[in-house]
Amino acid sequence: MSEFDSGSGQGRRGFVRDVMRRISSGPRSGAEGDPDRDPQQPYRDEIEDLPDAIRFVGGDSAEFRRRLDRVLAEYDALRRRHELARQQISDAERQNEKLVNVLQEAKQQVELLKEEVDKLCAPPNTYGIFTRGNKDGTVEILVDGKPMRVNVHPNLDVFQLEEGQLVVLNEAFNVVEPSGFTARGEIGHIVDFLGDNRAIVLGHTDEEKVVTLATPLRREKLKAGDNVLLDPRTNFAFEKLPKSAVEEVVLEEIPDVTYEKIGGLGEQIQILRDSIELPYIHPEVFLEHKLSPPKGILLYGPPGCGKTLIAKAVANSLAKSIEKRTGRATPAYFLNVKGPELLNKYVGETEHKIREVFKKAREKANEDVPVVIFFDEMDSLFRMRGSGISSDMEATVVAQFLSEIDGVESLKNVIVIGASNRQDLIDPAVLRPGRLDLKVKVHRPDAAAAKEIFSKYLTTDLPFHADSAARYGSDPSRIADGMIEDTIREMYATNEENKFLEVTYAKGEREIFYFKDFSSGAMIENIVARAKKKAVKRMIDHGERGLQLSDLLEAVREEFKENEDLPNTTNPDDWARISGRKGERIINVRTLMTGINRTERSIENISSGQYL
Structure with missing residues (x-):
């Protein structure tokens, strides 16, 4: 057993192998030579040694098992560490990729910021205007009106630059890039031309200057009187602008209004035709009698009575008369000058616009066509000088x-027509003969004139109600005439229901005015329009088709009711002049609305304050 205890592991394994070999090979060789020895003894000895060998081998197997378990455990730990290391390597690779991308983006941002910083730190570029190129490759430019000769970038073709074109300059004032043309500046008025590339231009201060026409402008069909875009620093004209400087206050049109469309003004129309058309139809007769046609006409009267319509009809009829005499189509021009909009707060601007109006009329008249200049609300433009109102600014306007x-006088195709409902405020120098030669008063319509006006709006082609046919007959003309006559009878009746105003004069006398005393063509047109709206609404709501007398009568009462506030002013005398009730001074106006549920009301005369 000592062999087993003291031997090494290698010896024990050898011993086990020897025992197993002896068992398998039989008894030992010494037993064969000793006859006294028991032949089974060797086997018994081997069997006795066998438990020790088994114990020895069992202890070695346990050691092997423990070592194997330890190795397996170490292997698992190493395998886990290997997997963890491989995962860490993969994460590190992904993190590196992200860092590379971030670094690339940061690099790009740094480059962009560097470009922005370079742009912000770069010196500013100046603009100049190209005038011409030179044979040595240099060019002539204008910088703030100063001429300079500079070089050009080699990549630019000088021959493609146009005179007047903007060019970009570097810090050395050399041309590095072409640009467009100036789009801002002042408005100039061409007076005359100096060759193909220069012109005499009138500026906004009425100062003449010689300017150079830019190359694109030379391709336009320019003529004297055209407006151009002007750069006052370089004296270059770049663009053709709308011609008239008063387009916003002058309406140029070919009117289609004829005398046949105007009702109740036959006397005034005849006066105008005799005074205006005859000199154009029979010029030889007037020349024989050394009679000049009138230069101007004043139409005055209450508002809404047809003054503007007459002025438009004059232009149309004059064109037709000339066409009839010459045998060729002749257009008519009607320059409608809106008086209040012509006024300007800047000194001299109103006078300038008046000059532009007449200049435009002369240009049209030179085409041998009739031109009518119509000044509406003439009293707002040409007030009496010396009145002390608005610092007497109208003094220069009237003089202009x-x-x-x-x-x-030198123009044969221009007629000046003025309209006003306060002709007493117009300067006498404007109204004197030789300027506004003819003065025509447009009255308020009486019953006969009102019937004629009604017939212009209440025509036979309108649908009429069945009750109207039963009352006046089936003929549409009889129905229209009957409804007009009954409406006028109600409208112009001097009964208690139609009383409108009681006027007290300075001497204490009183006078009653009825609604008929304040009728007008515009009011009659509005009455018919109201009646038509009632018929339309009845057709939509109840299916009853056509106009009837009750529609017109209700429209008359509603129109009267809406006009009851006409005298609502602090100065009855001024109101009387506007309404056409001139004469003795009025000190009080009292409304008499007996036909409508309204209380009586008096309006006292209050003195007005002083205007600055």
Whole structure:
């Protein structure tokens, strides 16, 4: 057993092998030579040694098992560490990729910021205007009006640059890039041309200067009187602009209004035709009698009575008369000058616009066509000088108008027509003969004139109600005439229901006015329009088709009711002049609305304050 205890592991394994070999090979060789020895003894000895060998081998197997378990455990730990290391390597690779991308983006941002910083730190570029090129490759430019000779970038073709074109300059004032043309500046008025590339231009201060026409402008069909875009620093004209400087206050049109469309003004129309059309139809007769046609006409009267319509009809009829005499189509021009909009707060601007109006009329008249200049609300433009209102600014306006209308003598196709409902405020120099030669008063329509006006709006082609046919007959003309007559009878009746105003004069006398005393063509047109709306609404709501007398009568009462506030002013005398009730001074106006549920009301005369 000592062999087993003291031997090494290698010896024990050898011993086990020897025992197993002896068992398998049989008894030992010494037993064969000793006859006294028991032949089974060797086997018994081997069997006795066998438990020790088994114990020895069992202890070695346990050691092997423990070592194997330890190795397996170490293997698992190493395998886990290997997997963890491989995962860490993969994460590190992904993190590196992200860092590379971030670094690339940061690099790009740094480059962009560097470009922005370079742009912000770069010196500013100046603009100049190209005038011409030189044989040595240099060019002539204008910088703030100063001429300079500079070089050009090698990549630019000088021959493609146009005179007047903007060019970009570097810090050395050399041309590095072409640009467009100036789009801002002042408005200039061409007076005359100096060759193909220069012109005499009138500026906004009426100062003449010689300017150079830019190359694109030379391709336009320019003529004297055209407006151009002007750069006052370089004296270059770049663009053709709308011609008239007063387009916003002058309406140029070919009117289609004829005398047949105007009702109730037959006397006034005849006066105008005799005074205006006859000199154009029979010029030889007037020349034989050394009679000149009138230069101007004043239409005055209450509002809404047809003054503007007459002025438009004059232009249309004049064109037709000339066409009839000459045998060729002749257009008519009607320059409608809106008086209040012509006024300007800047000194001299109103006078300038008046000059532009007459200049435009002269240009049209030179085409041998009739031109009518219509000044609406003439009292707002040409007030009496010396009144002390608005610092007497109308003094120069009136003087400008007088000089222009006196200059119309040389023109044979221009008629000046003014309209006003306060002709007493117009300067007497404007109204004197030789300027506004003819003065025509447009009255308020009486019953006969009202019937004629009604017939222009209440025509036979309108649908009429069945009750109207039963009342007036089936003929549409009889129905229209009957409804008009009954409406006028109600409208112009001097009964208690139609009383409108009681006027007290300075001497204490009183006078009653009825609604008929304040009727007008515009009011009659509005009455018919109201009646038509009632018929339309009845057709939509109840299916009853056509106009009837009750529609017109209700429209009359509603129109009267809406006009009951006409005298609502602090100065009855001024209101009386506007309404056409001139005469003795009025000190009080009292409304008499007996036909409508309204209380009586008096309006006292209050003195107005002083205007600055």
